[in-house]
Amino acid sequence: MAMASNTASQPGSSPAGSLPGESWGEWLDRHSRTFFIAPAVTLILVFAIFPTFYSIVFALSRVKFSSNGLVFRNVWFSNFQAQFSGNEQAHFLGRLTGMGLFGYAFSAVLIGAVGWWFFRSLSKTSAIGLVGRLISAAAALGLGLLFAATLLSGNQWGTLLNTLFYVFAGCAIQFVIGTGLAFLCSQPIWGKSFFRVIFFIPLMITPLGVGYAFKMILDITKGPFKPFWEFIGLRDWAWSTDAWAARWFVILGDSWQWIPFIFIVMLAALENVSKDQVEAAEVDGASSVQIFRDITWPQIVPVAATVILIRMIEAFKIVDLPNIMTAGGPGIATESMTLHSVFLWRANNMGDSAAVAYLLLIVTVVVCSSFFNYVVLSQMRKAHS
Amino acid sequence: MSLRKFALAALMSGAAVCGLSVSASAGQYDGMTISILTRPGPVIAGMVAQRGKEFEAATGAKINVIEVPFAEIFPKLQNDWSTGTNSIDVGVFAAGWGVEFAASGLIENLDPYIAKDTKIDTADLAPYFRDFGMKIGGHTMLIQLDGDFQMVYYRKDIFDKMKLQPPKTWDDYLADAKAINGQDLNGDGKPDYGSCIFKKRNAQSYFAIQTVAAAYVQTQGTSQGFHFDGKTMKPVINNEAWKKAFEVYKETGKYGPPEELNMDIGDTRALFKAGRCGLLIEWGDPPVLALEKDATAVKNQLFAVAALGTNQVLDRATGKLVPVTKESAPFAVDGINYAPFAAFGGWAGAINAKIDAKKKQAAYDFLSYMNQAAQSNVDVTIGWDGFNPYRLSQLKDTVLWEKAGFTKEAAQSYIGAINSALNNPNMASDFKVPGAQQYSGVVLDTELARYLAGEITVDEALKNIEAGWEKVTEDFGRDKQIAAQALALGAPK
Numbered sequence: 001m002a003m004a005s006n007t008a009s010q011p012g013s014s015p016a017g018s019l020p021g022e023s024w025g026e027w028l029d030r031h032s033r034t035f036f037i038a039p040a041v042t043l044i045l046v047f048a049i050f051p052t053f054y055s056i057v058f059a060l061s062r063v064k065f066s067s068n069g070l071v072f073r074n075v076w077f078s079n080f081q082a083q084f085s086g087n088e089q090a091h092f093l094g095r096l097t098g099m100g101l102f103g104y105a106f107s108a109v110l111i112g113a114v115g116w117w118f119f120r121s122l123s124k125t126s127a128i129g130l131v132g133r134l135i136s137a138a139a140a141l142g143l144g145l146l147f148a149a150t151l152l153s154g155n156q157w158g159t160l161l162n163t164l165f166y167v168f169a170g171c172a173i174q175f176v177i178g179t180g181l182a183f184l185c186s187q188p189i190w191g192k193s194f195f196r197v198i199f200f201i202p203l204m205i206t207p208l209g210v211g212y213a214f215k216m217i218l219d220i221t222k223g224p225f226k227p228f229w230e231f232i233g234l235r236d237w238a239w240s241t242d243a244w245a246a247r248w249f250v251i252l253g254d255s256w257q258w259i260p261f262i263f264i265v266m267l268a269a270l271e272n273v274s275k276d277q278v279e280a281a282e283v284d285g286a287s288s289v290q291i292f293r294d295i296t297w298p299q300i301v302p303v304a305a306t307v308i309l310i311r312m313i314e315a316f317k318i319v320d321l322p323n324i325m326t327a328g329g330p331g332i333a334t335e336s337m338t339l340h341s342v343f344l345w346r347a348n349n350m351g352d353s354a355a356v357a358y359l360l361l362i363v364t365v366v367v368c369s370s371f372f373n374y375v376v377l378s379q380m381r382k383a384h385s
Numbered sequence: 386m387s388l389r390k391f392a393l394a395a396l397m398s399g400a401a402v403c404g405l406s407v408s409a410s411a412g413q414y415d416g417m418t419i420s421i422l423t424r425p426g427p428v429i430a431g432m433v434a435q436r437g438k439e440f441e442a443a444t445g446a447k448i449n450v451i452e453v454p455f456a457e458i459f460p461k462l463q464n465d466w467s468t469g470t471n472s473i474d475v476g477v478f479a480a481g482w483g484v485e486f487a488a489s490g491l492i493e494n495l496d497p498y499i500a501k502d503t504k505i506d507t508a509d510l511a512p513y514f515r516d517f518g519m520k521i522g523g524h525t526m527l528i529q530l531d532g533d534f535q536m537v538y539y540r541k542d543i544f545d546k547m548k549l550q551p552p553k554t555w556d557d558y559l560a561d562a563k564a565i566n567g568q569d570l571n572g573d574g575k576p577d578y579g580s581c582i583f584k585k586r587n588a589q590s591y592f593a594i595q596t597v598a599a600a601y602v603q604t605q606g607t608s609q610g611f612h613f614d615g616k617t618m619k620p621v622i623n624n625e626a627w628k629k630a631f632e633v634y635k636e637t638g639k640y641g642p643p644e645e646l647n648m649d650i651g652d653t654r655a656l657f658k659a660g661r662c663g664l665l666i667e668w669g670d671p672p673v674l675a676l677e678k679d680a681t682a683v684k685n686q687l688f689a690v691a692a693l694g695t696n697q698v699l700d701r702a703t704g705k706l707v708p709v710t711k712e713s714a715p716f717a718v719d720g721i722n723y724a725p726f727a728a729f730g731g732w733a734g735a736i737n738a739k740i741d742a743k744k745k746q747a748a749y750d751f752l753s754y755m756n757q758a759a760q761s762n763v764d765v766t767i768g769w770d771g772f773n774p775y776r777l778s779q780l781k782d783t784v785l786w787e788k789a790g791f792t793k794e795a796a797q798s799y800i801g802a803i804n805s806a807l808n809n810p811n812m813a814s815d816f817k818v819p820g821a822q823q824y825s826g827v828v829l830d831t832e833l834a835r836y837l838a839g840e841i842t843v844d845e846a847l848k849n850i851e852a853g854w855e856k857v858t859e860d861f862g863r864d865k866q867i868a869a870q871a872l873a874l875g876a877p878k
Binding site: 085222329346 | 468
């Protein structure tokens, strides 16, 4: 090629970053992968990253609607500050009227535990790892102290801890039951194919539909369990007017929907457990508990940690069930952060709505990446070793 | 809907189309589509669509009804109209929300259209709706399709049986509800409820609390308002009057269904139609809904009281409750101050200011068509469509209502209550300032729900509402809000 020979003889005109003596053609060849994926990356940047950054503008502004479009007034971080102090503090964080005895005891244990964990990790982590651990430790302390100052001190908590309650209590229940069902269905029992299909169905239903279904099923004055409620003497008791009962019933609906997800993933993991090792253990006379503990469980732990992580990320975004079943009530007892943000958005309070959404993003990222780094990765390393 | 009413509606519709009571002429709007956004049917949207078909047959303009959940109507319209999307031509929403749209220049001034319209007959519109509901700053910006205020209903048969007098004050309401609660009200042998009120969060609870509070707080006529001091926009909420209203409202729960805190209007309607409620706070629908075949237990038994009053009212200087006197409550009757609450303000239609002139005219013609007596006087007698009376011809005698299935006595109670509310110089207006949704649907609603759930005390709730309202006022600009409040309430008496 004339051009190639020409450029090869004039090294000064080669593109930046090219190797000595490399022609345009060769350079293009070497970077072809970058150029091929560039349109896709650009599209993702425009359609996924741009809205995320644009919403920062909302979070830092008070927004008004006018006939000429949106009018932004910059207020820096006051939308965020509003969630932590003043009128909205009780809504987001909870009532903070002083720490009780349990609160102090829990705080002391928590500070000790986090301090010890952090001190231990000083010696075995890199500088970047240390920054990560510092963030995780700060988040754990912050959330733990908030827990101590609200629930453990007899105060009501806000949408932040409500969301975490849905995440931790919900995921724990769903993981235990989902894994249990998967274990049963991985055994050679009669009709297991039928159960596999049945257990999987709830996952395919829209959360909105699950919300309405549970609202109707659990209605104590008109629902199908009315005779049951009356029989056990709860004719005048309404779960929807009791804060803790309402929260647990929301988790009930959420679990019904998401246990199948844990079930299907854990079933796949269980089916992949090496049959040879299990059979060898049986021949050696190991009990079924021993087999599960020493052979099956270590092999499925990396999958289990991953499935919990995915479920947690999803659980942080819970909105349909509390919205439909209780509209966030009684009071604000079942309101998640997403619902908090939705309610603000509905009243066109874009600034506060975006601020709450960003706070949710921050909490989700810190909690989930901490879980990924300290639990998922370590389990995967163990499995590989 | 009964067969008889359906036939009546069909007949009237047919007559309307044949007689072309539409201001436009046949084929004038061929090929045009008008998109109307409102709440999900059959309530409101159902009848808009049905009348839309007639309008299309008469003029050629297709009416496309877009239904969204109630809570999303306002933000959807505001987004669509202020971001230049303009996919919606007409919004049908609470008359009170019009102020915020008008302040942003998003809706069309309808004065010139009305001036040319020979069919709308504005003299027949009840003065409150014509002068307060449809007008903003002296200009007609909305066309009323429905008349709304909240009233109290009681079960006539039960009150007669128990020899109770209809309530006059909120104390009477509590006493009657207490007496009735636990009795069998529908003959199924099981105990029923003294009072049914939609108290679910993010539903209609924040309207009902205002119905209770209005009589305690507003004493000097409609223009006084009962949320703010008109001169400073300082909230008039952290005082003994609102506190009393909150306490009365919470106490009604003792005589209500156990799940009341999670009940919205659909739930309470199912209950009273099944004959399970002795007293209720509602809009104008219950007696009409009671004509439906799933409500035989209460047919012609739900009698209306325009508003309940109080013998103690707020002294704004001190924030304390004082006895009703000529000075403290000049409009009081027999020592009781009444303030019927125009909750929601009625469903009304507004036209997007950014669409082209011909489409605006077509949209106006459709709204006018729905508003005209020939259509409206049928629509308000049908339970399922959600429209309540707002024209004088609908309220002048009982003929229309007896035709719809009312007994004379029930019809007299119904239109008597509505007329008494409409003629009350102390009628209380809903929020009609920018941020109305934030003041009521978010701040008031959330704190009320927290108080009802026992999360906070009444004092904390009122303090929080005060701070929350101040924040919204600051956000929109205090001076602008003062001006908007003056425009909303300073209209003709």
